[in-house]
Amino acid sequence: MSMITTHDLNMMFSTKVNICGLKDIVDPNYRYKRDLEILKYEGKGNGKKTRFVNINEISLQLHRTPDELTKFLGIDLSTSTNYVDNVAILNGHIRQDDMEKSLRKYIEIFVLCKECGLPEIPKYKLDGKKIKTKCLGCGARNKMDSDDHRLVSYIVSKLKQQKGDKDKKKKKKKEKEQA
Numbered sequence: 001m002s003m004i005t006t007h008d009l010n011m012m013f014s015t016k017v018n019i020c021g022l023k024d025i026v027d028p029n030y031r032y033k034r035d036l037e038i039l040k041y042e043g044k045g046n047g048k049k050t051r052f053v054n055i056n057e058i059s060l061q062l063h064r065t066p067d068e069l070t071k072f073l074g075i076d077l078s079t080s081t082n083y084v085d086n087v088a089i090l091n092g093h094i095r096q097d098d099m100e101k102s103l104r105k106y107i108e109i110f111v112l113c114k115e116c117g118l119p120e121i122p123k124y125k126l127d128g129k130k131i132k133t134k135c136l137g138c139g140a141r142n143k144m145d146s147d148d149h150r151l152v153s154y155i156v157s158k159l160k161q162q163k164g165d166k167d168k169k170k171k172k173k174k175e176k177e178q179a
């Protein structure tokens with residue numbers, strides 16, 4: 001008979017936890033919840049890898065993109081990462097509590113409102129080399145640049161890329177209309 005591990009239990013009943021940053025929020029009725037990360041370990045020696053299998057679900061619950069979160073974890077845990085087939089793959093075996101710590105650091109910096117502390121910031125907007133946010137909970141506005149965190153330059157380049165794609169589409173549409 002095989003042993004049932006915590007990890008198996010997590011798979012069976014995806015555990016929900018409060019969305020909190022570095023400070024614990026113990027209120028069981030707190031309305032902002034996310035899944036607990038599910039990690040799978042593979043490989044040996046230099047080939048050790050950690051697969052963060054439910055990063056998509058968690059990113060969605062945080063209103064962020066999984067590639068951005070993957071990038072953050074790589075920076076914070078000083079390891080190389082890859083986001084493929086909806087899974088984040090990190091080099092090395094990252095312990096659950098180290099991953100949790102890193103994830104909560106990400107939430108603290110990029111997900112929670114600096115004023116009210118709620119995860120009520122659905123998106124970023126581009127402002128030159130900065131990203132700006134507006135909290136839907138309290139209306140607070142905030143700006144961040146790469147001095148605040150290295151990840152900001154990654155987010156900025158992603159936003160620029162998206163904007164470029166949109167502009168190209170617009171241009172194509174215009175050309176079609178004029179033709």
Ligand SMILES: [Zn+2]
Nearest residue numbers: 113116135138
């Ligand atoms: Zn707020």
